[in-house]
Amino acid sequence: MDVSVIGASGDCGREIVAQLVVLGVLDPTERLQLVGREAGQSSQVLYGLCSDLSDAYAEKAPIFDVALRPEDIVADVIVMTAGATVGGQVTSRSQLASANLPIFESYAKAIAQHGYGHEVVIIVTNPVELAVAVFSRHLGRHRVIGVGAYSDTLRFRREIATDLGVRRQLVQGFVVGEHGEGMVPLWSSVKVHGMTPEELREIRRRLQQGLSVRDFPDAVLREKQSVMAIIKTGDIAQAYRYVDGLSSDLRVVIKPFVTQLSGAKTIAATANVTVDLVHSLLQGKEMVVSGQVQLAGEFYDIQTPLGVPILVTPSGWSRVVTLQLWAEEAEMLQKSAETISRRLKEDLAQHG
Template structure:
């Protein structure tokens, strides 16, 4: 198995590389390609020395690559490009981030289409993840490309619910769909809590949501985001973290990472963990349903473009969308987010 990590010298890229080895996804007979720009060559070669020093018995064959046309792997993890600033006084908008990262998405997707073996799977980590998926899917075919945002957001929602109930995350079954950003769509109507019957689950759900609904969620999220942003801009991160802890689970999914990012710590470890966990599922050989950003083409009635939805995944890519029977207000919320994201993608890709 050959895996390439594009953006291996970045904060998240380095974490992905380390976790791939630590978690045993790659062994001594596999190859891990560290990909970066020519200006990062010295750092990449230093990483190779450090990794071999740390993981001599377990390290795969390590390779350094500096050009998009030289990327050769069975699975490509794209973690390169610009990121949001950690200075709240100088925020980078998603529009600016899209403009910065679109040329990189295009360069690597085009190179893989021209020089690859035609079966690579691509996991997009970089943001806007929906734009990355759209570009790679256009070049390589949509079933070979995943965005990990919905997978990470789903893990976060399950963790928040589990923490409030004092149970393990594995006992919580639900999804966070939509956009990896402001367009999160929690799916409480399909919540299942292993060990609880339907009546108990309904009571717990009502308690956890504190009156929130799919119809009110976007407005409340925008209001709470503004409140947290104000605390961070004022330099009171402690107050921001404390305030986020008082909010319902689906709001914490969006606001905890936001506060962590502007603390300077970022979310590289959690992002790498979710990415490597997603890779583990893909490499397992078993077909599994997971949430991921994918390019849709009539797979879910009313949805088009790229959006986070549940998909059946196998070692050759995602096979089909697994639509959920959502409550009417959740379905409406998802369709609205899908329409908004499609508009953004047309704007971003039209600017190239």
């Protein structure tokens, strides 16, 4: 199977390409296509990147290919990383949507017109829900998966595991909803291998630190302001120490926020979860992950792109995995869906 990375010359795209090669995700007989633009620096950088990776990993590197036009993309799995990111002149989600919507449309149309017809597209670029909506409209919703909720879910499990002093693999639990501040951490789904239901109830109570599910959105805004005040003093180390004292669910949102403001960004973490998903698709594995998909009423009657637990197969996602949420979680999820739906309508009306 072949893989294309759209936006391969960007920070995240380049990291994904590097991890795919270093980890040997593709066989030497498979093709890794690096996609850029004819105009701009990427038309030169990508050829150099292919040469450098071939030199470094000659024994296990896949076949490299460069594509500089959307219609030249050919792969079984396509990773979408192209587009603007927050920073510089782009300071809001609305501006990000305005900048990236034409890019989403361009690539989605080209893949629909010139592709195999069975490609699975993994969305990394933000706003991830907008990208999922656009690509799903052109390619069919079961072939499009956003990694935002997958990344949030793995962070949630890691933070819980850190507090308990166990490996992340022993912790189950999902994050659903919007990627970012609108996420909904599902404490109702948290399980730890070897713990009884009574022990789990006590663990949840302790890890939440008295923060109710309904209070989570307000707490996120409050703690972001607190962290910003620390960062303005120039003491990033103190900001991280402050975040380490927060509850597990708050750290899922606040810690990447600090990392982004530190200048380091979250490139390695984003690339890692993306490569993990690509690897599973190439291996033909079925796995349950939380990902952004275009819903049609399968999860609490929601009809908008949203992060939910899904069963991923080599051909995309086959179904939504049903979870019994607490009433407060279901309420938060509905609010998140309503917010996303309103934003998408505004995005498409203003920039469509």
